[in-house]
Amino acid sequence: MLDSIRWLLPSAVEPTIQDVCISLIILAVGWLLQQFIIKVFIKRLVAFFDKRNKPFEARVLEQFSRSIRFAFLTFVIFLSVSYLFEVWLVVHPSTKNLFWSLMLFFIFKGVADVFTYYIDNPKSFDLLSKNQDHNLLAPFFLRIGKVLVMIFALFTIASLWDFNLNGFLTGIGLTGVAIAFGIRDTLGHVFGGMAVALDNPFQIGDWVATEDNKIEGIIEDINLRSTLIQTGDKGLVYVPNAYFVNRPIYNLTKREKRKCEHYVYVSTNNDEQTLRDACDNVREQIYLHAKTEKDIIFVYIDDFRPTAYRILIRFFVTTNDSGEMMAVRQDILFALKHIFEKAQIEYAQDDSWVHQEIVK
Numbered sequence: 001m002l003d004s005i006r007w008l009l010p011s012a013v014e015p016t017i018q019d020v021c022i023s024l025i026i027l028a029v030g031w032l033l034q035q036f037i038i039k040v041f042i043k044r045l046v047a048f049f050d051k052r053n054k055p056f057e058a059r060v061l062e063q064f065s066r067s068i069r070f071a072f073l074t075f076v077i078f079l080s081v082s083y084l085f086e087v088w089l090v091v092h093p094s095t096k097n098l099f100w101s102l103m104l105f106f107i108f109k110g111v112a113d114v115f116t117y118y119i120d121n122p123k124s125f126d127l128l129s130k131n132q133d134h135n136l137l138a139p140f141f142l143r144i145g146k147v148l149v150m151i152f153a154l155f156t157i158a159s160l161w162d163f164n165l166n167g168f169l170t171g172i173g174l175t176g177v178a179i180a181f182g183i184r185d186t187l188g189h190v191f192g193g194m195a196v197a198l199d200n201p202f203q204i205g206d207w208v209a210t211e212d213n214k215i216e217g218i219i220e221d222i223n224l225r226s227t228l229i230q231t232g233d234k235g236l237v238y239v240p241n242a243y244f245v246n247r248p249i250y251n252l253t254k255r256e257k258r259k260c261e262h263y264v265y266v267s268t269n270n271d272e273q274t275l276r277d278a279c280d281n282v283r284e285q286i287y288l289h290a291k292t293e294k295d296i297i298f299v300y301i302d303d304f305r306p307t308a309y310r311i312l313i314r315f316f317v318t319t320n321d322s323g324e325m326m327a328v329r330q331d332i333l334f335a336l337k338h339i340f341e342k343a344q345i346e347y348a349q350d351d352s353w354v355h356q357e358i359v360k
Contacts, residue, residue, distance in 0.1 A: 042061060122142075205219060266347055298313070
């Protein structure tokens, strides 16, 4: 066995049975330490930071947990093999680069895990920045930051092995120019997403709709290229970010009040003063309702035909909840029915006008 690694470790000593047993003991003790000491200690330290209201420190330590334990196990493995062959591998010219490359890998892996956590849990990042609203730029910067960490890790580890980075960077630059032409549409979506993020028209969890109503739903995620929307009838839809840049977007979640509009068609045989009084009574009932906007209430005859008047009823409900809005609308319609019945108002018999309104 020793002859097979002599090219790598020329000064290695042939291990004895005792050396093998001690080496295995070192491995077993190292595994037990990381599993029952280091892992438990990190969990308790995370709980300590959570109790002290330090979520950032707690999450960073929590995400670094696996990397710390794997780095410790790697050190134990090197220590065990070093004892087995009586060669200190951490500083040996043939193996020190491998050891420090693995250590750097675990460090950068921990940093990348922190970025991944906040990408998957953007609300935690908002609480960290004490921002009550979700910041659309956060997912972009977190994803870009994760990529930069990976690139920096690659170059850092490559530098340990004296890798020629100049030629590599030159090749990357030329290749990048060629790729840029091939993915210009994708880049358009990326910059479109950045434009959307800077304008901040919506957040994850908002209910949005385009002007043409072709897309309507709840924002589930926003990434570099597209936005994920949960629609009511189509499930999950991936919408390119450039699509939002070129179209008006309605953020229905930001509404503080909802408009209710209804038309009633009554006969021209009704007395004019009776209709005026009925409209005033309906307007009063809308005003007295606890959930209606008091400043904008319209109950007027807005059009007529030879046999019918059209009464417009328009008001606003101070809520963004569709169910609550429909309940208020129902209350007003019942009140309208009772008022018209009490005033003995005759409804229009010819429904052709109503049909034209619906078709239009």
